[in-house]
Amino acid sequence: RSDMAMYEAKAAGRDxxxxxxxxxxxxxxxxxxxxxxxxxxxxxxxxxxxxxxKMVHGRITGAEALLRxxxxxxxxxxxxxxxxxxxxxxxxxxxxxxxxxxxCERLALWSSHPVLGQLSVAVNVSPRQFHEAGFVPEVLEALxxxxxxxxxxxxxxxxxxxxxxxxxxxxxxxxxRGYGVGFSxxxxxxxxxxxxxxxxxPLHELKIDQSFVRDVLTDPNDAAIARTIVALGTSLGLxxxxxxxxxxxxxxxxxxxxCHAWQGYLLSRPLPxxxxxxxxxxxxxxxxxxx
Ligand code: C2E
Ligand code: MG
Ligand code: MG
Ligand code: MG
Numbered sequence: 001r002s003d004m005a006m007y008e009a010k011a012a013g014r015d016x017x018x019x020x021x022x023x024x025x026x027x028x029x030x031x032x033x034x035x036x037x038x039x040x041x042x043x044x045x046x047x048x049x050x051x052x053x054k055m056v057h058g059r060i061t062g063a064e065a066l067l068r069x070x071x072x073x074x075x076x077x078x079x080x081x082x083x084x085x086x087x088x089x090x091x092x093x094x095x096x097x098x099x100x101x102x103x104c105e106r107l108a109l110w111s112s113h114p115v116l117g118q119l120s121v122a123v124n125v126s127p128r129q130f131h132e133a134g135f136v137p138e139v140l141e142a143l144x145x146x147x148x149x150x151x152x153x154x155x156x157x158x159x160x161x162x163x164x165x166x167x168x169x170x171x172x173x174x175x176x177r178g179y180g181v182g183f184s185x186x187x188x189x190x191x192x193x194x195x196x197x198x199x200x201x202p203l204h205e206l207k208i209d210q211s212f213v214r215d216v217l218t219d220p221n222d223a224a225i226a227r228t229i230v231a232l233g234t235s236l237g238l239x240x241x242x243x244x245x246x247x248x249x250x251x252x253x254x255x256x257x258x259c260h261a262w263q264g265y266l267l268s269r270p271l272p273x274x275x276x277x278x279x280x281x282x283x284x285x286x287x288x289x290x291x
Contacts, residue, residue: 035089037071038082042095046070049102050270053279054122054241056261059287060280062120064156064263065103066270067095087128096129100142106273107148115284116277122154122184127161131168136175143179151180154204159191162201170200177202184241189229198236206233208259210244216253223253230259 041047048070051063069077086092103123110116129135143150155176162169173183184205185193189212208229212222226242233240242254245264254262268279 031085034082035085035091038069038086038089038091038095041069041071042091042098046072047095047098048272049099049106050272051106051121051276052263052270053268053276053283054261054263055267056239060119060267060283061261062122062152062154063276064122064270065099065106065124067099067124068270083126087126090128092126092128093132096126097138097142099123100139101146104142104146104148104153107152108146110277111147111149111152115281119280120152120154120182122156124156124186125161127158127164130157130161130172131164136172139176139181140179149180150176151182153180154182154184156184156186156207158186159188159193162191162193162197166197166200170202173202187243188233189225195232198232203238205239205241205261207241207243210264213242213244213250213254213264214246216250223257226254226259227257230254230257234258 046069048068049065050068051065053060054062054064067079067083069079069082071077083092086095100123103121107119107121110119125135132138139153139155142148143153157169177183182204183202184207185198185201185203186207187209188206190209206229208226212225212229215222216226217223230240239261240259242250242259242262243264245251245254245262245266247266250264251262251266268276271279
């Protein structure tokens, strides 16, 4: 009898935990609300693409498009908070489509300008979006629908994407590559990509993850990893880009290690389109003046 009572109490306790833990309940409610906000926000134009310049040998050669969500009540919500949720709910498909389209519109807008027309734009692609059956046609449609030049579009993929289906990944990359689209492997060194994949993938670029760049001057292991990635990428004929460069000392260290391409707050944070364009034009003017 007492055993039975204990069992009942435990069962009730378990159910209580499962259904009435106010903290879990609150978290779930918040997620559901945020997801609904994200859905309506996409319709309402609350999402914006920002652009962070990429420097190669002292010149701005392109931009990485980074998504920003200006929530009407909560203000700016960082991608690290809403991208995972969008991945889980599947909303990433429509969101990713919007990002591609918007980035291509910008590229097309720049195409007739003597300076801006030289730039490329890199778009981050989430694994779920990439592995969707319609991904390749979706990219082609964004290009054709805007008139953007495929050779100025670069797609940033992460190592995690390779784990799911290498055959599918290679096939899609080769197909898009045929139209001139370029590929970067983002956050390199943080995932599980096998070196064997590296030679199979039609890549242009490796991006050294910012976690290695941050302490590159003080942590000998990070310095060794950064140098190794530069050597590996360079010998495979890839451009190696350092992410998250914040100080001149980091930039100089990387340059001495053979890495001549970088992004980071040292030059600029991601900017709204117009501010990015101003920065590029100012930079080109001063480079021209000193040349
Ligand atoms: P990521 O593609 O690796 O982008 C680099 C992140 O580093 C960006 O964060 C950028 O703002 C930040 N960053 C750039 N320079 C510096 C620096 O000098 N110091 C520091 N501390 N950070 C720097 P953000 O914009 O918050 O984006 C975070 C991640 O969210 C991105 O990482 C990317 O994985 C994802 N993401 C952003 N936009 C999109 C998108 O349109 N689609 C998809 N699928 N993912 C996106
Ligand atoms: Mg990226
Ligand atoms: Mg990255
Ligand atoms: Mg990242």
